[in-house]
Amino acid sequence: MAKVVQVTTENFETEVIQASENRAVAVLFSSAEYPDCGPYSQLLGQLSTSMDFTLGVVSCDDRENMQLIQAFRVRSVPEVHVVDKGQIADVIQGVLPEEELKKRLEKYYVSEEARFQAALEDAIAQKDFEQALPMLEEALKQKPDDKALQLLWAKASLGMGDTEKAKEILSKFTEADDQYRQAKSLLELLDFHAEAAKKDVQGKEAIVYHEACKLACSEDFESALQAFLNLFVEAPEWNGGAAKKAMLTLFGVLGPKHELTWKYRAKLNTMMFI
Incomplete structure (x- = not known):
């Protein structure tokens, strides 16, 4: 459960070490003397709620915490140490932008x-x-x-x-x-899906198209694209160029950067201009 706790040498074992056995604890070392620490502490408090983790705050202004500061080898503030299973899993030094900070913390915390x-x-x-x-x-x-x-x-x-x-x-x-x-x-x-649901499909081209649609529905996109390409090569004008249209649809489904889009768009273009 999300919470913010002031960590001292007295409660460190309970609030950090023992607690980290169940869920990683983020330990923030901060100081009131540094203006960045206040807003950063507030941001981490908000993230502890949205991402559901415990934030332990160690005040570097308190001399009694010097043992913790030395044990964690804190070099500057603000500095965050993620403790997981009693071990330091990550050290985040300095002030990071919110999105970058969330990305670092998401390795250990998911809401x-x-x-x-x-x-x-x-x-x-x-x-x-x-x-x-x-x-x-x-x-x-x-x-x-x-x-x-x-x-x-x-x-x-x-x-x-x-x-x-x-x-x-x-x-x-x-x-x-x-x-x-x-x-x-x-x-x-x-x-x-509508084509794949059809029964008693007749005709060579129609059967090939029907089977290719079933492959697309099962998300075997490479096999579907190859089947549509084969149909296009054998009967490019069949059913108003249905095989070509099906390939273009699948390119849209996969997106322009997908490797199958690149691969089969090149094959289709080659066949179109032979």
Whole structure:
């Protein structure tokens, strides 16, 4: 549980060493004589709440703390020592910008909210949608407008085969949302799911296209891209150039920097201009 405690030689063993066996403790060495220490201590206090960790503050102005200062070999203030399992795991010297400080601390501390989000993402990645959906429903009761949760809800619905629900959720994202590109990509994948759900597909090209869509739905994107490319080579004009359009859609899903986008865009361009 997050808290800020004044650390002295008397409570050091309990508040830092013993406490760090369960969760790392951040120990801040500061002094009222240095103007940077006050705002930095306040920032760390805020982070201890949002990231859920104990912040121990050692006053370097108190002579009785000299033993701690010497033991930690403090060279300047403010200085943060992360103690994990009784050992110094990291030393953060000087004043870091908030985002950089958070990045350093995130190696050791994750908020309850972040842990819940990670558990959800892991359940969906493992295709354990039956576990993920109840968790999402409960979370969305508390935060119905949370776009990150809504995106996960769409993914879980898609995994359960409920394309209509997924479409309903994804259609509500706007360009102002951080998750818009991902939502747009998933929305584009709905066509693959619709095609993969078809029964009794007839015709050589249609069967190849159908199987490639199934590969895309299972997120075997490289195999899907190769299958679409093969179809494009054999029948570039089939169904209005459907194979090429499918590849372009997958490039959008993967993003412009993905290695598969680079690889198969080059292959597609080569085939188009032979």
